[in-house]
């Protein structure tokens with residue numbers, strides 16, 4: 001794990017990690033059921049808006065404009081937050097952000113904090129960093145709680161416990177809740193209402209006792225200094241209103257220029273993520289307000305590779321991501337492998353393009369290849385990030401980064417390029433393939449192959465190359481030359 | 483109209499029948515088709531696997547081979563997409579001003595086969611007969627890349643005696659993805675298994691598509707399972723003549 005890092009990257013490469021997931025039938029069933037449901041809901045509610053495409057275009061435009069003048073909007077945001085009584089801290093990388101947050105908590109004298117589900121704090125491994133300082137962070141989002149109790153890792157941006165079914169969750173609550181606070185009630189069933197009630201009782205004590213809360217941000221408005229969190233359960237709102245100190249860790253790309261820009265995103269985000277018309281809770285706060293909510297507010301602005309990403313003219317479009325997870329739910333690769341295979345807190349298509357840029361392509365070299373480039377993610381993305389374009393771009397970067405080591409693949413590509421740049425060599429190769437293929441083939445098909453192609457041939461037959469290529473046929477039959 | 487066939491390296495080597503089928507259909511409709519022998523490959527494999535500079539000579543070769551034709555027709559949605567989307571990117575990044583110019587001139591003249599029939603020749607009835615149960619798999623490149631929409635279906639519906647059956651989860655990717663099928667063989671196989679199950683559930687005797695690469699993948703899986711379902715390029719179905727049994 002590097003400092004400017006995304007936690008736990010460096011686990012096995014994607015193909016290897018995927019193998020484990022693919023072998024788990026229960027996991028695949030859970031994933032398929034969850035993604036299919038949410039996918040259909042999303043399509044239905046998006047279709048209700050006759051200006052859906054215009055909204056996407058507007059969102060893309062706002063995000064592009066913000067990225068072009070990011071420095072200006074961030075300074076404007078800082079000024080507005082300070083004017084409203086908050087403080088602003090700048091963090092270059094994960095380690096710095098963790099240090100800042102730990103110091104802020106230590107200054108309050110507290111050893112426990114409640115947390116709102118946040119990708120940014122997961123990205124930097126905040127909970128683990130705080131634990132090393134003797135501070136315990138309690139996740140209050142239901143799914144995050146499930147992940148935390150299971151000492152598991154989230155496998156989906158929006159539904160971190162998407163890989164678990166109700167029975168698995170019941171067992172986990174019964175076994176683990178007591179170690180973290182209020183134990184699960186006796187005889188807990190796997191009825192969703194009972195599960196939610198158990199979680200609510202477990203969390204209530206935490207909310208009432210907590211003096212410090214940590215959150216992320218979905219958006220921050222530069223001209224007013226307003227920070228926004230949207231959520232479904234209302235647990236976030238408890239964290240935002242009850243404690244005395246609120247610390248928000250926010251990726252620098254989350255800023256939007258004006259309050260009215262929120263209108264576009266608050267329509268796109270819930271529809272794209274949960275398939276709802278509106279998210280149940282939208283909380284906004286501007287600095288601090290006497291007698292209302294936390295009396296101290298700290299905004300930590302996290303870079304952690306974002307400025308470098310911004311410098312890449314093709315790759316920078318991923319900074320427009322609003323973490324809706326629509327791309328995950330439509331991705332056929334994610335549907336089979338789940339999120340853990342991506343080895344990063346950002347799984348699925350967005351993870352495959354964001355993570356390598358945040359940590360450097362060499363650190364995540366298998367991720368840009370973890371896609372068939374089928375394009376479903378691009379169609380689903382509410383801010384029109386051309387994920388396939390960025391995937392292909394990053395593949396070129398990976399190859400470029402490994403240029404010094406002439407891999408078998410690089411040699412094969414070179415050889416292919418030479419053959420393909422000459423009709424004469426291509427013709428000769430076709431003749432050789434035809435001869436060789438017919439030696440290997442039975443009834444016109446080639447079965448299992450040795451060497452690097454076995455992955456292909458384990459489950460698929462290949463056609464035997466025909467006796468005559470098209471160009472040979474053309475020469476004989478249309479030009480009369482042999 | 484001067485029409486050139488862009489066969490693609492993949493079809494040239496493994497599926498020459500598809501090229502002959504395209505000729506059959508276009509000639510039946512009264513057109514003359516040329517096959518410039520300088521052509522080889524669009525460079526898609528190199529581009530998509532990250533070997534961009536290696537694709538540049540292929541871009542140059544293609545632009546040269548097809549200069550001067552009114553229409554360049556290819557029975558491969560993914561190769562048509564490659565030329566349209568990525569040749570300009572490669573020419574801009576690595577090519578001379580003259581290559582950029584040649585590519586810019588080529589791009590609007592490149593047509594995927596069904597696009598050419600429906601949009602340029604404005605026909606859907608091509609005089610074909612094919613008395614079989616057929617399912618159509620919209621490959622990702624035809625569906626989301628080229629946005630072929632229902633063009634292939636319109637053509638298939640006009641084929642005499644053809645029984646078009648619905649493919650469950652038609653729009654989900656078959657898991658081929660070029661080198662993806664080798665680099666991520668297990669994930670690819672899992673996707674293939676679902677696609678093959680859909681094909682079997684459809685009750686089709688023949689599965690067709692506008693891309694032989696995906697068909698090779700799906701057909702390879704169906705064949706390994708010992709299913710009797712055949713895969714055929716859509717052009718071969720459209721080439722099926724009245725009275726002729728295929």
Ligand code: SF4
Pocket residue numbers: 272320321322323324325326327328350377380381382383384385
């Ligand atoms: S890339 Fe697009 S679809 Fe995926 S999470 Fe981000 S905003 Fe949503």
